Amino acid sequence: MSASETLPTTRVVDLRSSTVRELNQALHDLPPDAALSRWEVRSAAGEHALAVGINAPCTVEIKGHVGYYCAGMNKHAEITIHGNAGTGLAENMMSGRVVLRGNASQSAGATGRGGLLVIEGDAAARCGISMKGIDIVVRGSVGHLSAFMAQRGRLVVGGDAGSALGDSLYEAQIFVRGQVTDLGADCIEKEMRAEHLEALGALLEAAGVNLPARAFRRYGSARTLYHFNVDHADTY
């Protein structure tokens, strides 16, 4: 690997001369207490599976656009991508923080179980699909079927949301500032109470997104589909 020391704690990996395998292996070899380990990845050039499966509290800066599944299944690490991302950004993230400076393709944050995913641009369809505890803050808009079957966690949308938002939702919470094309099955608008405003404000602040919580509306599950009932057959 052509890693070089630019700062005492920053390692630079240029993917023109190193492979994705070498990068990921080096990140996997970090000890659990690698809090001071800083990485800069250059020439991402749309490579898939970059910085996946990290299990240490390191910091990774990725320069350039990334392909599918960047930061997938992340634990502990703080990963920032200076570009756009392909399908499945930070899929099944467990903890840590992933920030995307650009736009995300479909299924961003899919099935994530923890941590914070911040998308400063827009996210395409199925953002937060089957999310299981992750917090996702999208500064821009999200595409259709976002938060489909979302189980736990929060999806915050600073712009608009496409059709079938929150379809077949479980216990995840959705906050949207702009227009919602339409809601999916069993997803309803809910009252934004003081505790929601407070929690959303804290989340927006943590995400570094400067938008007022009071500008958002809250959506959640009506919980009418939690037990299969033949009388609901026309709902689907």
Place this chain on the structure above:
Amino acid sequence: MSSQYPGMIESALFSRDVIAEIQRAATEGIYDIRGWGAKRPLPHFDDLVFLGASMSRYPLEGYRERCDTSVTLGTRYAKKPLELKIPITIAGMSFGALSAQAKEALGRGASAVGTSTTTGDGGMTDEERAASSLLVYQVLPSRYGMNPDDLRRADAIEVVLGQGAKPGGGGMLLGQKINARVAGMRDLPPNIDQRSACRHPDWTGPDDLEIKIRELREITDWEKPVYVKIGASRSYYDTALAVKAGADVIVLDGMQGGTAATQNVFIEHVGIPTLPALRQAVEALTELDMHRKVQLIVSGGIRTGADVAKALAMGADAVSIGVAALIALGDNSPALDEEYRKIGSRAGCYDDWQAGRDPAGITTQDEDLASRLDPLLGGRRLANYLRTLNMETQIIARACGKSHVHNLEPEDLAALTIEAAAMAGVPLAGTQWIPGRDGRF
């Protein structure tokens, strides 16, 4: 026609079973959900026989000469392929569908004979990891319990596209089986029906799957074999596409394969039987020059060593069992007939695995019922059964003159029906005729 009541004609089309189902549907207004796999008669391995050694073939001595049964899975890309002592594995079945005791028993039984068991929808429990020397971790559309730590502590990874009982279908674990532990593992509230999606959330086709598999390999440093499990439908094309996507191992599940809970109409009418699906998969692998390089595990209706031997002779590298493993643990035992009757069933017929009232303590999350199953005893019973299957397979292989069960081949087989000959691609017994292929009658 009925001979039970002379002079009175019973409809073959509208049999008493059909009448009962129509009237049940008219009463309840909903389809029938059950466990198990297809129950109706289907072309199967019973329709094949082996041509034992004779003048032109030299048999091996049944009780003396060696007949190996080992199989290595994942030789294509994985740094650490699985080495199994027997070519019979335990299929994926979830904690949630099964009790923790049942999962532990499966692990114990499999480990005792040197083979693998498999997680299921809902994630990996510590008990099954501890009890299983070789554990395959399923990546399913729902991703319930999906955890990179479990990926790392698994011995292999199985990306599940479908299962034979319901190709194209998802699943539903009914609320009565969702206790606090099951719910916690799935990040959902207890006691609600939990829908398992039919599509993966972050990939949509074979090109995406190739990238998904690469991600899983990257996360696990290319150590683990990656299986792709498909429900039998378009088996030729699905097999070819799984190879293209980078699978180390393909798991092919025919329509006789079991499920914990699916609509009866789905189980009986979607998908194709194991017999033709296996032949199609082997054809695809052979045409791609990947037969034995990408290993093939077939499941769906494996009951005896004869079934195992026939599957291997048709080209499988190993088989997988689910329903038979549960029966080995004690499911549908005649000793429980009285209790089955109390819940509207009978020993031999009990398939309400979705209901969580299993008196055998296997398909339940009720603590009292689950405590009836002793994981140690269950593990021993399963190990006994697996050893029996393996010995039966060896008996047949030796009779065909094979020093390894993988040396069995289609040439050792003949079909008893025209349908089976066509589906399995072996000659009708007493002829050289394989329907659909050139040849003499």
